[in-house]
Amino acid sequence: MKSLVCISHVPDTTTKIQYTADGKALDKNGVTFIINPYDELGLVRAIEFKEQSGQGNVTVLCVGNAEVEPTLRKALAIGADEAVRIDTGTAEIDGLYVAQQIAAYAKDKGFDFVFFGKESIESNGSEVPGMVAELLDLPFISQAIKLVAEAGSAKLQRELDGGYESIVSSIPAVVSCQKGIAEWRIPNMRGIMMAKSKQLAVVPAIAAEVAVTTEKLQLPIVKSGCTYIDADDAGKLVEILVDKGLI
Amino acid sequence: MSVLLFAENANGKFKKATLEAASYASELAGKLGVALHAVSIGNVADDELAKLGTHGVSKVHTITDAALNTFSDQGYTRAIGEVAKAIGAKSVVMSQSYNCKAVAPRIAARLGAAMVSGASTNPTVDGENLVMMRGTNSGKGLETVRTRRAVSVITVKTNSYGLKETPTTAAVEAFGFASQASDFGAKSVEIVKTANKISITEADTVVSGGRGFKGPENWGLLEKMADLLGAGTACSKPVADMDWRPHHEHVGQTGIQIAPNLYIAIGISGAIQHLAGVNSSKNIVVINKDPEAPFFKIADYGIVGDLFEILPKLTAAIEKAKAAHA
Numbered sequence: 001m002k003s004l005v006c007i008s009h010v011p012d013t014t015t016k017i018q019y020t021a022d023g024k025a026l027d028k029n030g031v032t033f034i035i036n037p038y039d040e041l042g043l044v045r046a047i048e049f050k051e052q053s054g055q056g057n058v059t060v061l062c063v064g065n066a067e068v069e070p071t072l073r074k075a076l077a078i079g080a081d082e083a084v085r086i087d088t089g090t091a092e093i094d095g096l097y098v099a100q101q102i103a104a105y106a107k108d109k110g111f112d113f114v115f116f117g118k119e120s121i122e123s124n125g126s127e128v129p130g131m132v133a134e135l136l137d138l139p140f141i142s143q144a145i146k147l148v149a150e151a152g153s154a155k156l157q158r159e160l161d162g163g164y165e166s167i168v169s170s171i172p173a174v175v176s177c178q179k180g181i182a183e184w185r186i187p188n189m190r191g192i193m194m195a196k197s198k199q200l201a202v203v204p205a206i207a208a209e210v211a212v213t214t215e216k217l218q219l220p221i222v223k224s225g226c227t228y229i230d231a232d233d234a235g236k237l238v239e240i241l242v243d244k245g246l247i
Numbered sequence: 248m249s250v251l252l253f254a255e256n257a258n259g260k261f262k263k264a265t266l267e268a269a270s271y272a273s274e275l276a277g278k279l280g281v282a283l284h285a286v287s288i289g290n291v292a293d294d295e296l297a298k299l300g301t302h303g304v305s306k307v308h309t310i311t312d313a314a315l316n317t318f319s320d321q322g323y324t325r326a327i328g329e330v331a332k333a334i335g336a337k338s339v340v341m342s343q344s345y346n347c348k349a350v351a352p353r354i355a356a357r358l359g360a361a362m363v364s365g366a367s368t369n370p371t372v373d374g375e376n377l378v379m380m381r382g383t384n385s386g387k388g389l390e391t392v393r394t395r396r397a398v399s400v401i402t403v404k405t406n407s408y409g410l411k412e413t414p415t416t417a418a419v420e421a422f423g424f425a426s427q428a429s430d431f432g433a434k435s436v437e438i439v440k441t442a443n444k445i446s447i448t449e450a451d452t453v454v455s456g457g458r459g460f461k462g463p464e465n466w467g468l469l470e471k472m473a474d475l476l477g478a479g480t481a482c483s484k485p486v487a488d489m490d491w492r493p494h495h496e497h498v499g500q501t502g503i504q505i506a507p508n509l510y511i512a513i514g515i516s517g518a519i520q521h522l523a524g525v526n527s528s529k530n531i532v533v534i535n536k537d538p539e540a541p542f543f544k545i546a547d548y549g550i551v552g553d554l555f556e557i558l559p560k561l562t563a564a565i566e567k568a569k570a571a572h573a
């Protein structure tokens with residue numbers, strides 16, 4: 001299997017988010033960046049294909065500026081064969097911009113699977129994978145929790161509200177990953193050493209225009225404060241909730 | 248010109264999330280001064296289609312190609328895209344269901360449209376642009392976005408807008424669309440239900456438990472309360488990781504993100520990753536024996552104490568209140 005794994009570079013889940021004073025960007029001070037956790041699941045699944053069959057190739061791709069390179073190196077340490085960064089420089093980007101870059105890169109390269117995370121924990125868009133699928137005219141299996149490949153086709157399970165859907169798909173296909181499809185892996189020393197000599201290619205972005213721009217970023221509106229109810233008088237809570245029409 | 252709602256059905260019925268998207272789309276159509284149309288794919292009875300009229304839809308385009316009775320990402324994308332083009336839709340609106348999340352970005356790419364996912368406010372119209380808010384950084388932030396294309400695709404954050412009625416009569420008209428073999432690159436084989444309970448993304452009230460419950464054997468207390476309230480049940484991540492509860496109940500940054508009207512958190516500390524998934528809840532009740540638990544910082548109502556003593560008191564009080572209202 002020849003896989004492309006698209007990864008986004010996102011703040012660690014424990015980050016206390018702050019925005020810059022002008023509300024235009026994330027305040028990156030003291031923030032550790034990681035591979036988006038869902039993308040890492042796709043990466044591990046792609047590596048497993050290679051391990052199981054002893055052949056194939058895994059390319060990781062990130063659309064971004066030079067800041068994302070350590071994250072690509074980490075993907076190489078986990079086991080990807082090569083990395084590609086599509087250089088955005090200082091351009092403003094959105095889901096469609098990123099999708100156009102990925103589609104342009106992947107178009108003629110003969111990938112069997114293009115893997116994504118189900119969403120970026122930074123943007124929460126769930127946009128890029130479906131857009132890439134449409135631009136490449138490929139089937140899209142979203143929120144996949146299981147993937148097995150056979151000759152020429154793939155069997156998948158896709159998460160649904162309160163259950164899942166079994167799917168048979170032709171290959172090539174675009175898959176966005178949800179927990180269940182693989183387990184997270186911690187890179188070992190050997191992987192980290194090997195990553196240093198693997199190729200990280202930088203390719204220029206194609207001309208594309210954003211379709212959505214950010215006006216302002218702000219923290220969620222905080223609550224005015226908590227009304228405490230005495231534990232011995234717990235029934236009082238029910239009275240309040242009934243009065244407020246909440247139950 | 249018009250606004251187009253994708254009126255997704257589940258077994259022939261419109262779920263609350265679809266009607267919420269209709270309510271949202273209706274307000275947007277009003278602001279743009281255009282009509283609200285809907286597209287329905289699959290078998291939906293006329294009286295069910297008429298419900299869309301209650302929420303402002305003046306025309307429903309129905310596509311009843313039997314091959315599309317089950318979801319197909321490519322087929323639905325083409326179908327909705329064709330209707331959007333035929334009626335000159337300025338905006339295509341849908342819920343954030345699993346299937347909508349799968350097709351919305353495809354449609355946006357197909358139409359070259361600006362996509363806004365999980366919109367939490369109704370847009371203001373500024374010339375050719377729409378400006379609205381959405382959650383970002385997994386519930387830790389809010390983003391105001393501006394669309395920069397003539398057409399937009401918007402998914403509406405579940406439970407953020409609510410149901411509103413703007414009654415009109417929905418004319419029903421068949422839309423000529425035939426699926427083709429290439430629409431089924433990915434083909435649905437079967438849908439397996441693993442939970443028969445109330446969906447926590449749609450529930451008005453969600454009761455949620457954490458490690459404070461000590462073990463799965465104690466969940467009866469929580470379930471009894473949830474049953475009485477007609478609530479969905481959720482849990483923290485470690486609880487799901489230890490298999491005390493099924494994974495589809497796990498809420499938070501790495502689980503499901505919910506915005507119920509009332510969220511009751513019991514024996515959950517309120518770690519930043521947990522809060523990210525629940526902090527859009529309109530009302531939050533926290534029960535925890537530790538007065539320093541971070542969860543109290545975002546609570547509306549709090550009880551400091553032992554859940555094993557408090558829950559029986561609460562359920563008794565709820566039973567009493569129910570009896571009084573019966």
Ligand SMILES: Cc1cc2nc3c(=O)[nH]c(=O)nc-3n(C[C@H](O)[C@H](O)[C@H](O)COP(=O)(O)OP(=O)(O)OC[C@H]3O[C@@H](n4cnc5c(N)ncnc54)[C@H](O)[C@@H]3O)c2cc1C
Nearest residue numbers: 457458459483484499500501514515516520521536537554
């Ligand atoms: C990458 C990453 C992602 C994560 N994603 C998520 C996520 O999506 N969702 C999530 O929930 N967590 C997530 N976590 C885990 C999170 O950091 C916390 O560890 C977790 O939320 C704690 O769960 P808890 O509150 O049930 O348990 P604890 O933190 O152990 O809290 C238990 C609480 O119960 C209280 N308690 C104990 N006994 C009683 C009693 N008898 N009566 C009343 N109260 C009692 C205690 O005072 C305590 O506050 C993530 C962590 C990481 C590192």
Ligand SMILES: Nc1ncnc2c1ncn2[C@@H]1O[C@H](COP(=O)(O)O)[C@@H](O)[C@H]1O
Nearest residue numbers: 006062063116117119120125126127128
């Ligand atoms: N800048 C990027 N470069 C490469 N892949 C990306 C980028 N942004 C998002 N993705 C991929 O698209 C998925 C969904 O992202 P989003 O649509 O932003 O929620 C992520 O999980 C990644 O797999």
